[in-house]
Amino acid sequence: MNAVEKQRTLLVNDPEPCQRLKGLEGVGEVCVAIVFANLGDGKGFKNGRQASAYVEVTPKQFSSGGKVSIRGIDKIGGNKELRAALYQGALSIICKLPDKANATKQRWLSV
Numbered sequence: 001m002n003a004v005e006k007q008r009t010l011l012v013n014d015p016e017p018c019q020r021l022k023g024l025e026g027v028g029e030v031c032v033a034i035v036f037a038n039l040g041d042g043k044g045f046k047n048g049r050q051a052s053a054y055v056e057v058t059p060k061q062f063s064s065g066g067k068v069s070i071r072g073i074d075k076i077g078g079n080k081e082l083r084a085a086l087y088q089g090a091l092s093i094i095c096k097l098p099d100k101a102n103a104t105k106q107r108w109l110s111v
Helices: 003-013 016-022 029-039 048-055 080-095 104-110
Strands: 061-064 067-070
Touching: 003 016, 003 029, 016 029, 029 048, 029 080
Parallel strands: none
Antiparallel strands: 061 067
16 A cells, blocks of 8 residues: 555544545545545535535526526536546446335435
């Protein structure tokens, strides 16, 4: 293990927010390190929506002439490394889903 990996392991094993993040499905050591480095303990945000807007993983809203249009997540702005880590974590969960969904979360993810 090289020095960077050792430093990352020390970073994610100590703080309490990192321990909570590691308890989530699909979140590994690399993802925990990236999220913690970008968001800290999360106390700077009022709610999860503010944190996701800060990371720029929320749909963009465009309005013109009274018409409101919600588009997808912008791939240009934000932290690409963090977005990629979150995406990979989500894919790891989706790929492990059974063919027949038996929980609400599984049904939502399989749609």
